[in-house]
Amino acid sequence: MLTIDADPFGPEILEDPLPFQAALRDAGPVVYLEQYGVYGLGRYAEVHAALTDWQHFQSAAGVGLSNFRVEKPWRPPSLLLEADPPHHDAPRHVLEPILTPRALRALRPRWLAAAEQLVEEVVGGRGELDLVSAIAQTFPLRVFPDAVGLPDEGRENLLPYGDHAFNAFGPPNDLVAKGLPRIGALSAWVASVCARDALAPDGFGAQIWAAADRGDITAEQAPLIVRSLLTAGVDTTVHGLAAALYGFATHPGEWDRFRASPGLARIAFDEAVRWESPVQTFFRTATADVRIGDTVVPEGHKILMFLGAANRDPRRWADPDRFDLTRDPSAHVGFGMGIHQCVGQHVARLEAEAVLTALAARVERIELTGPPERHHNNTLRAFRSLPARLTPAR
Amino acid sequence: MLPGMLAAAHTLTSPSTSLTTLRVVAGRTPAAGVRELTLAAPDGGRLPDWTPGSHLDVLLPGDVTRQYSLCGDRWDPLTYTVAVLREPAGRGGSAYVHDSLSVGDLVGVGGPRNNFPLVPAARYVFVAGGIGITPLLPMISHAELLGTPWTLWYGGRTRASMAYLDRLERYGDRVRIRPQDEYGLLDLEAALAGAAAGTKVYCCGPGPLLDAIEEAGAGLPPGSLRTERFVPKEQGPPVRSTAFDVELRRSGLTVTVPPQRSVLEAMAAAGVPVLSSCRQGTCGTCETPVLGGVPDHRDSLLSEAERAASSSMFVCVSRSCTDRLVLDA
Numbered sequence: 001m002l003t004i005d006a007d008p009f010g011p012e013i014l015e016d017p018l019p020f021q022a023a024l025r026d027a028g029p030v031v032y033l034e035q036y037g038v039y040g041l042g043r044y045a046e047v048h049a050a051l052t053d054w055q056h057f058q059s060a061a062g063v064g065l066s067n068f069r070v071e072k073p074w075r076p077p078s079l080l081l082e083a084d085p086p087h088h089d090a091p092r093h094v095l096e097p098i099l100t101p102r103a104l105r106a107l108r109p110r111w112l113a114a115a116e117q118l119v120e121e122v123v124g125g126r127g128e129l130d131l132v133s134a135i136a137q138t139f140p141l142r143v144f145p146d147a148v149g150l151p152d153e154g155r156e157n158l159l160p161y162g163d164h165a166f167n168a169f170g171p172p173n174d175l176v177a178k179g180l181p182r183i184g185a186l187s188a189w190v191a192s193v194c195a196r197d198a199l200a201p202d203g204f205g206a207q208i209w210a211a212a213d214r215g216d217i218t219a220e221q222a223p224l225i226v227r228s229l230l231t232a233g234v235d236t237t238v239h240g241l242a243a244a245l246y247g248f249a250t251h252p253g254e255w256d257r258f259r260a261s262p263g264l265a266r267i268a269f270d271e272a273v274r275w276e277s278p279v280q281t282f283f284r285t286a287t288a289d290v291r292i293g294d295t296v297v298p299e300g301h302k303i304l305m306f307l308g309a310a311n312r313d314p315r316r317w318a319d320p321d322r323f324d325l326t327r328d329p330s331a332h333v334g335f336g337m338g339i340h341q342c343v344g345q346h347v348a349r350l351e352a353e354a355v356l357t358a359l360a361a362r363v364e365r366i367e368l369t370g371p372p373e374r375h376h377n378n379t380l381r382a383f384r385s386l387p388a389r390l391t392p393a394r
Numbered sequence: 395m396l397p398g399m400l401a402a403a404h405t406l407t408s409p410s411t412s413l414t415t416l417r418v419v420a421g422r423t424p425a426a427g428v429r430e431l432t433l434a435a436p437d438g439g440r441l442p443d444w445t446p447g448s449h450l451d452v453l454l455p456g457d458v459t460r461q462y463s464l465c466g467d468r469w470d471p472l473t474y475t476v477a478v479l480r481e482p483a484g485r486g487g488s489a490y491v492h493d494s495l496s497v498g499d500l501v502g503v504g505g506p507r508n509n510f511p512l513v514p515a516a517r518y519v520f521v522a523g524g525i526g527i528t529p530l531l532p533m534i535s536h537a538e539l540l541g542t543p544w545t546l547w548y549g550g551r552t553r554a555s556m557a558y559l560d561r562l563e564r565y566g567d568r569v570r571i572r573p574q575d576e577y578g579l580l581d582l583e584a585a586l587a588g589a590a591a592g593t594k595v596y597c598c599g600p601g602p603l604l605d606a607i608e609e610a611g612a613g614l615p616p617g618s619l620r621t622e623r624f625v626p627k628e629q630g631p632p633v634r635s636t637a638f639d640v641e642l643r644r645s646g647l648t649v650t651v652p653p654q655r656s657v658l659e660a661m662a663a664a665g666v667p668v669l670s671s672c673r674q675g676t677c678g679t680c681e682t683p684v685l686g687g688v689p690d691h692r693d694s695l696l697s698e699a700e701r702a703a704s705s706s707m708f709v710c711v712s713r714s715c716t717d718r719l720v721l722d723a
Contacts, residue, residue: 049408050406053407053440054443055469056404087540089445089512090514215594215618216511221514290403291403291405291406
């Protein structure tokens with residue numbers, strides 16, 4: 001087994017993780033990451049197997065670097081992401097049906113209309129804009145908090161809260177330090193809006209509380225399940241949308257293909273999630289000695305799964321660095337896999353479908369007008385800005 | 395690292411690519427009239443995950459589908475265990491499992507799905523009638539893992555007919571074994587007597603037991619009593635005895651459903667097939683969204699509140715109260 005001393009959470013690799021990911025995959029099915037004393041998986045087959053094998057790769061010891069067996073979590077652990085069966089079962093069983101495509105059907109016309117309105121606004125301007133702030137952030141923040149049933153006040157806290165939560169899965173580096181001064185206030189706001197009384201009567205949040213009334217979860221679990229929506233449901237979608245827009249801006253042929261077949265919206269979004277992998281990494285902890293290749297990962301040790309590396313593994317994907325709408329991106333691990341697979345993936349897909357469909361109807365070309373700027377996060381692959389020009393369709 | 399240590403370590407297993415056909419890898423008789431089957435993927439891969447209360451649809455010859463509760467260990471991702479009671483009055487499914495299915499045979503499956511999930515509780519009361527013990531076995535092991543106090547009341551015709559008594563022995567007096575030939579019918583009043591606030595009661599077994607516990611537990615707080623019926627709930631006659639129309643809005647078709655025909659059959663005949671399994675309103679596969687009209691719900695799945703909301707129906711058995719239904723299909 002090869003030992004790697006590069007820091008996967010350092011600024012150089014966060015800026016451009018692709019060369020590191022290639023080296024990681026080529027080093028073998030498992031490597032040892034010296035700096036953090038953890039094992040690393042970069043190939044699709046092993047990442048996929050580890051994600052699905054919850055029996056041997058547990059989440060309750062934390063899905064970040066911090067080992068909850070010996071360290072105190074920075075906030076009460078998630079009942080979904082940071083839980084194992086049997087504790088994981090009831091929260092998952094309650095949340096899943098609230099977010100199925102069938103359950104989201106009622107939102108569809110509303111979100112399509114909201115997307116058309118947003119596209120009208122941005123195309124009606126000078127046509128030059130930052131795709132991140134003008135579209136990728138604006139759309140989810142317009143529709144998702146309403147769907148959850150959040151009050152209007154304080155919604156600006158959602159992105160910084162999520163950004164810190166995803167930084168906190170990494171090591172306690174500068175990215176975590178910069179979030180610390182505000183995190184107390186942000187957490188207090190999040191906790192306040194997860195309470196029953198703060199939530200509108202018809203949203204996802206109220207439906208979670210209704211499950212508590214039915215006895216399917218406890219009243220203590222309900223606010224933490226609402227919190228999961230707020231932590232995991234905003235930043236990820238923003239960066240996924242930005243990834244799709246970046247893909248189209250840099251692959252004009254794929255934009256033409258999409259405009260000719262707008263039914264490809266969902267394929268396009270999942271291809272963008274594969275290609276950019278907005279969630280790059282998660283940890284697991286071995287519950288037994290686990291053999292990977294010729295290496296035994298000892299019980300109790302942390303394993304870092306590089307979802308982004310797996311999604312570009314040439315052993316699994318032909319021409320993996322290409323953003324390609326003719327590809328079948330099914331079974332990418334950008335939403336994870338197995339019992340912890342992103343419970344909100346249908347929400348993200350519906351948001352993306354709305355935005356991309358509305359853009360395709362009104363915009364002939366998306367061109368970058370300046371260098372894209374990355375936003376660094378210990379877990380997320382993100383953009384700070386994507387300066388671009390939208391050419392309206394004639 | 396010693397070779398012996400390598401061999402002892404767990405090795406990564408890929409998910410199976412065959413999820414619709416499993417192989418019978420073991421069979422045994424845990425009680426008189428009960429056959430236990432162990433199923434595995436033909437390629438030896440991981441099977442889909444499940445939670446206590448889940449059932450597997452098993453496809454038997456003659457287009458017959460049966461639901462059997464998973465009663466094994468979910469920490470074993472490579473096999474499923476089901477136990478099947480021979481039902482002389484049944485429709486042939488159990489006889490086939492008992493008399494014809496052999497180790498090595500392939501069998502078609504669907505699922506697993508869970509309409510009977512274990513929810514958090516301060517304590518559990520489990521009530522099993524005969525083969526109804528099967529979904530409760532994994533629930534009991536989960537209650538143990540969760541550290542939640544529990545009691546099992548387990549009735550059956552005779553001790554010899556009651557499966558898995560050996561597995562329950564170690565739990566001591568938390569398990570109340572009550573064969574009918576020794577004790578008479580299960581004393582549900584006694585079983586529910588300890589059901590203080592926060593207690594969840596899980597009951598699985600024959601229809602008369604479920605009817606009796608619904609009556610005995612009528613005073614419990616809503617959501618406290620949870621039952622699973624694998625035999626269809628007794629229904630009164632349909633609300634209407636005449637034909638009705640069903641508009642299939644997405645397909646742009648309207649079909650007429652005469653009294654002897656199910657909505658599902660009428661849809662299939664019109665070229666709008668809906669995936670279905672049990673065709674008895676118990677499995678939930680054929681759920682179809684309702685856009686208009688008032689369904690005559692005849693399934694065993696929807697709660698009273700869900701029936702009132704009527705956002706969907708199970709087209710295999712449910713019909714219409716109104717002249718016209720509008721479905722999203």
